[in-house]
Amino acid sequence: MARGEVPKRLRAALAGGFHSAGALARFLRDRWPAPPRLAALVLLGAVAALGIHGVVFQARLGDRLPHALDWEAAASVLESTARPGDAVALSPAWAERARAVLPPTVAVLALTRLGTDDLLGVRRLFFLSLPRAPGFSWDAELAILEHATAAEAPATLGAIELARYDLALPAMPLTFLPDRLAGATVEEADAACAPRGDAFVCPRGGRIAREVREVARAPRACLAVTLAPGAPITVTFPAVRVGRVLRGRAGLVAPDAAALRVAVRVDGEDVGTAAVAGWAPFELDTAAQAGPAQRVALVVTESDGAPARGTACVEAATLP
Amino acid sequence: VNRTGRIPFVWSALAALALLAAAATPGVPADEARFAAEASRTSVALGGGLDLGAEPGTPLRASLSGGAAAVSGASHAAGARAGLPHRVGFRLPSVAAGALVATLVAALAGSLAGPGAALLAPALLLTVPRALGAFATAGAAPAVALAWLAAVLLLLRAAASAPRRGLGWAAPALLFVAGVATSALPLGPPGAAPLVAATLGVPAAILALHAGGLLHALVRLAGARGDRAGAAREATLLAGAVVPIAAAALGLGGDRGGALSLAALPVLSVLGARALVAAARAAWPAGAGRLTAAAAVLVVWPAARATIHHHGRALGWSELAGGLPGAATRALPRGGGEAVALALPALAEHARPGARVWFGALPEAAVALYRADGRLRGDLASATSPADADLAVVALDGSRDPEYRVWTAFRTARPVHAVVLDEVPLAFVYARPGAWR
Numbered sequence: 001m002a003r004g005e006v007p008k009r010l011r012a013a014l015a016g017g018f019h020s021a022g023a024l025a026r027f028l029r030d031r032w033p034a035p036p037r038l039a040a041l042v043l044l045g046a047v048a049a050l051g052i053h054g055v056v057f058q059a060r061l062g063d064r065l066p067h068a069l070d071w072e073a074a075a076s077v078l079e080s081t082a083r084p085g086d087a088v089a090l091s092p093a094w095a096e097r098a099r100a101v102l103p104p105t106v107a108v109l110a111l112t113r114l115g116t117d118d119l120l121g122v123r124r125l126f127f128l129s130l131p132r133a134p135g136f137s138w139d140a141e142l143a144i145l146e147h148a149t150a151a152e153a154p155a156t157l158g159a160i161e162l163a164r165y166d167l168a169l170p171a172m173p174l175t176f177l178p179d180r181l182a183g184a185t186v187e188e189a190d191a192a193c194a195p196r197g198d199a200f201v202c203p204r205g206g207r208i209a210r211e212v213r214e215v216a217r218a219p220r221a222c223l224a225v226t227l228a229p230g231a232p233i234t235v236t237f238p239a240v241r242v243g244r245v246l247r248g249r250a251g252l253v254a255p256d257a258a259a260l261r262v263a264v265r266v267d268g269e270d271v272g273t274a275a276v277a278g279w280a281p282f283e284l285d286t287a288a289q290a291g292p293a294q295r296v297a298l299v300v301t302e303s304d305g306a307p308a309r310g311t312a313c314v315e316a317a318t319l320p
Numbered sequence: 321v322n323r324t325g326r327i328p329f330v331w332s333a334l335a336a337l338a339l340l341a342a343a344a345t346p347g348v349p350a351d352e353a354r355f356a357a358e359a360s361r362t363s364v365a366l367g368g369g370l371d372l373g374a375e376p377g378t379p380l381r382a383s384l385s386g387g388a389a390a391v392s393g394a395s396h397a398a399g400a401r402a403g404l405p406h407r408v409g410f411r412l413p414s415v416a417a418g419a420l421v422a423t424l425v426a427a428l429a430g431s432l433a434g435p436g437a438a439l440l441a442p443a444l445l446l447t448v449p450r451a452l453g454a455f456a457t458a459g460a461a462p463a464v465a466l467a468w469l470a471a472v473l474l475l476l477r478a479a480a481s482a483p484r485r486g487l488g489w490a491a492p493a494l495l496f497v498a499g500v501a502t503s504a505l506p507l508g509p510p511g512a513a514p515l516v517a518a519t520l521g522v523p524a525a526i527l528a529l530h531a532g533g534l535l536h537a538l539v540r541l542a543g544a545r546g547d548r549a550g551a552a553r554e555a556t557l558l559a560g561a562v563v564p565i566a567a568a569a570l571g572l573g574g575d576r577g578g579a580l581s582l583a584a585l586p587v588l589s590v591l592g593a594r595a596l597v598a599a600a601r602a603a604w605p606a607g608a609g610r611l612t613a614a615a616a617v618l619v620v621w622p623a624a625r626a627t628i629h630h631h632g633r634a635l636g637w638s639e640l641a642g643g644l645p646g647a648a649t650r651a652l653p654r655g656g657g658e659a660v661a662l663a664l665p666a667l668a669e670h671a672r673p674g675a676r677v678w679f680g681a682l683p684e685a686a687v688a689l690y691r692a693d694g695r696l697r698g699d700l701a702s703a704t705s706p707a708d709a710d711l712a713v714v715a716l717d718g719s720r721d722p723e724y725r726v727w728t729a730f731r732t733a734r735p736v737h738a739v740v741l742d743e744v745p746l747a748f749v750y751a752r753p754g755a756w757r
Contacts, residue, residue: 058622
């Protein structure tokens with residue numbers, strides 16, 4: 001091919017192309033529907049597309065969700081591999097059929113957002129996810145990856161994916177204070193509260209019990225404290241093993257409850273105070289008070305003159 | 321009605337049959353139980369013989385809601401004599417209101433856009449899960465919806481007969497006042513729940529038709545410059561569709577904003593059906609009927625399937641929300657407590673004889689209705705708290721605190737039975753050791 005032939009042909013081809021494009025544009029312009037007809041076609045197209053999407057969505061939904069066999073397989077895997085100190089996190093959090101089918105020895109955490117504070121006492125975490133479920137996101141697993149490393153490749157059990165993570169720095173409490181309530185003494189102002197069942201009931205109407213309550217839209221095992229107006233409650237735990245840190249969280253069971261405060265004393269010495277609001281975490285330095293059998297007192301009071309109302313949920317643990 | 325012939329009356333019968341079938345479902349939502357408790361006072365006064373424990377001495381409210389409760393009570397008294405299940409007796413006025421609304425919707429759609437719209441509009445209404453649920457359960461919402469639609473029809477008639485007197489242009493304002501007055505509902509905090517229900521609670525294709533219907537009405541309103549009657553008609557229809565949802569979102573319905581939201585659906589269905597028929601005519605004039613029918617099947621089929629799937633078990637959420645699983649992920653409500661009924665057969669089969677059962681936050685009236693209709697085994701007693709109970713049945717709606725109190729009392733978080741739909745748990749049964757065989 002002679003020099004200069006290619007540009008000529010290219011120019012001719014481009015000119016032809018433009019000619020064709022122009023013809024196409026004219027063709028489309030001539031046949032482009034009038035606005036009312038275009039709007040009608042758009043509406044019909046949208047309705048048809050959404051209708052077909054609806055049919056397909058319903059037809060495929062069953063395959064995107066686990067069947068009984070998938071749950072049995074997950075239960076079987078956990079039965080054979082889970083150890084004390086293991087927990088299962090669910091994603092999405094509503095996949096709580098797990099509570100009914102997984103081995104009862106493994107704690108099930110159904111939390112929309114999982115932080116390190118939720119993993120107190122957990123060494124290894126199984127992450128059970130339904131990745132094909134509508135609305136699924138990997139946010140929960142990404143949050144776990146901030147504190148843990150994947151121990152092995154995830155197992156696919158039908159519509160369930162099961163992965164195991166080892167926590168980089170597991171927080172193993174020396175003492176989880178709510179579990180020690182039965183051996184504690186409780187006072188309302190200066191009057192002793194009497195044990196009644198699993199709770200302590202106080203003369204002026206205050207009450208404290210180890211319960212699971214809903215705070216910040218999740219179950220929390222905590223000391224559920226109800227104050228009588230103007231009457232703080234002091235709960236004293238004898239012989240608590242105290243380490244460097246006392247870590248806890250506190251929140252209100254009902255959103256309209258009044259704010260409260262929690263003061264912590266170790267062997268009569270004030271360590272610090274925390275506001276009870278929104279399941280906010282608090283961490284108090286107890287290195288100076290560390291010891292194998294210390295007396296730890298939690299003093300729950302009204303906050304800033306607000307009259308007591310509702311129930312507070314207080315979780316506290318001593319850590320090494 | 322002339323152009324649509326017998327279609328409204330056919331729809332009346334069809335809607336009554338469909339709603340009667342839907343009303344036979346056993347689940348009693350918490351709201352319905354509270355309404356039935358109020359209604360039962362009228363029923364007792366008329367010899368109905370079932371007191372669901374309304375507050376003694378409280379007079380019936382002189383409002384649409386109070387009137388609906390009185391009618392429901394009277395219906396129950398009559399139904400009890402005829403041997404109908406108690407829940408169905410309370411629900412019959414809602415069924416009647418639903419059938420009447422479907423009839424009026426068909427007539428209005430037919431008068432606006434012909435027989436195709438008359439056939440389609442009631443289907444668009446009754447295949448919205450919330451609408452079917454409301455018209456098949458006892459409550460004030462069907463009465464509010466009927467009153468609202470009647471107000472819209474009266475104003476349309478007035479606007480058509482006397483357009484020059486400005487009555488048509490006053491229609492939106494009158495509808496607003498009527499909405500507030502007829503509902504006689506308390507003020508509540510503004511919220512997005514009515515908007516969420518009006519969008520994600522409606523099957524996607526029907527939602528597209530609602531939007532298309534509103535736009536179509538707006539375009540017609542804008543194009544009706546010299547036609548005062550036409551402009552008044554379009555303004556009235558737009559107000560009839562938008563005002564209830566806006567009022568509910570502003571908190572005018574209080575805790576019963578859902579009743580106001582339901583009131584918008586009949587008018588939205590009419591507008592949607594009219595828009596679809598008009599779109600088919602514009603897109604393919606020669607085959608408009610066939611195109612309308614094909615599009616209607618694509619709209620109604622998935623919606624009807626979803627409605628049947630969810631009815632009596634859970635709230636129906638659209639495909640855009642991801643169905644019930646997607647809604648659960650977004651922390652939207654799963655139901656109103658009706659799923660407890662689905663746990664009762666397992667309870668009858670496995671509960672220890674004479675066991676005491678706690679039903680969480682479910683109103684006592686719902687338990688009384690289950691007991692009266694023979695769905696709760698006769699020897700099972702009701703417990704007043706988890707501490708007194710051997711078994712607990714808890715619906716997973718709203719606050720989970722009642723369920724967690726069961727964990728505390730029973731010392732376990734492991735249910736013995738789960739009611740799930742699309743893998744989303746709706747109710748759990750918990751048992752103390754030995755109480756579940």
